[in-house]
Amino acid sequence: MTLGFGQANARLAAELGLRYAFSRRGSGALIGWVAVAGLSLSVAVLVVVLSVINGFERELRERVFGVLPHAGVWGDQPFVPSNSAASKLVAVPGVLGAAPIVQGSGLAVGIDKVQAVLLNGVEPSTYRQVSGMEGFLGPAGGTTLEVLQPDRFGVVLGSRLASRLGVGVGDPVRLMLPLGSLTLAGVLPRQKRFQVAALLRSGSELDARAAFIHLADAQRLFRLGEQVHGYQLRFADLDGANALAALAVRRLGEDRFFPRTWQHSHGNLHRAIGAQKATLFVLLAFLVGVAVFNLVSTLVMTVEQRGADIAILKTMGAASAPLIGCFVMLGALIGALGILIGVAVGTAVAGGLPAVFAWINDGLGLDLMSQYFISYLPVDIWPADLARIAAVSFALCVFCTLYPAWRAARLLPSRVLAHE
Secondary structure, three states: OOOOOOHHHHHHHHHHHHHHOOOOOOOHHHHHHHHHHHHHHHHHHHHHHHHHHHHHHHHHHHHHHHHOOOEEEEEEEEEOOOHHHHHHHHOOOOEEEEEEEEEEEEEEEOOOOEEEEEEEEEOHHHHOOOOOHHHHEOHHHOOOHHHOOOOOOEEEEEHHHHHHHOOOOOOEEEEEEEEEEEEOOEEEEEEEEEEEEEEEOOOOOHHHHEEEEEHHHHHHHHOOOOOEEEEEEEEOOHHHHHHHHHHHHHHHOOOOEEEEEHHHHOHHHHHHHHHHHHHHHHHHHHHHHHHHHHHHHHHHHHHHHOHHHHHHHHHOOOOHHHHHHHHHHHHHHHHHHHHHHHHHHHHHHHHHHHHHHHHHHHHOOOOOOOOOOOOOOOOOOOHHHHHHHHHHHHHHHHHHOHHHHHHHHOOOHHHHHHOO
């Protein structure tokens, strides 16, 4: 009587799959471990690469967008800010804060070095509503923006900018504008001596080019009187910045304002990170697929080696279903082991990669991240990504067991046993 695919056959498939898994008989064991190693390596590479990309995305959101306001509403010409205009901006649904700002390019002069800077004139009481930079101010200079006081001419410099200038907290630095002042000696650049009040260590691009001074000092340096260049905004929904900024401009009811959001300055980078993650996931999934071919060869060799066993089982009345289930389970066991090892190794390597990168970067005096908005290698391991990697890899493993299992089910006992 032929057995059906019931509990007994399910038990038979499980027993055979476990017995054949990593059998010491013949060269199949070596090929099986090679298949596990190849699959583990592929999965580990996929975990590490996606974790690094996740780290860049996290740093972009937390550091760059944590320090930078999400949008600006700028005037065609400097204008006098008003409480009513700020109230209109804050009243826009989704706007968390609005702060007036004076902004322009200039030069910072240290003891014997000169660096280009982006000057930002801010009011501490309102700027903290649109920027989280206070969390990145160095402890030597204080932890709040209150270090900037009107007429004190204090400046907060990015840490890398200060290092290039050779200055620290308490040292003088001269800020110069490309705007000229007419004097008896001719046209001279507009400049003012400031004192470094704090250092910004955000790990973002601002550390290399930003200088923050009090709004009143900036108005005096730019000779704006009580005018400002615009308002900077912070939103509850970062992805909806363009729509919210446009709505904020319409709320002001004037044609001389225009919006500029983070998507203008960092949007390409943000989209590139997302596209790169999706592309690399697909490409490295093919790498996993290539590793799965080793699994196919392992199962085909197992079918050849266990041909006599299969023939005897079929002679005894075993149906094709438990034989197919046997090799599917064998492939699933090998695949699951390779995936688990790969996820574990990839997670361990990704976790230690920042320290190794820092050791190489600092030990060899390299600046490998000079082209990026941060100076170190970020890594962020997402459990959802680990689950996705494991699921896709396991699905590929199970799919690739179908051909060897089908081949085992089609073996003819008479032909196999005739050669035994």
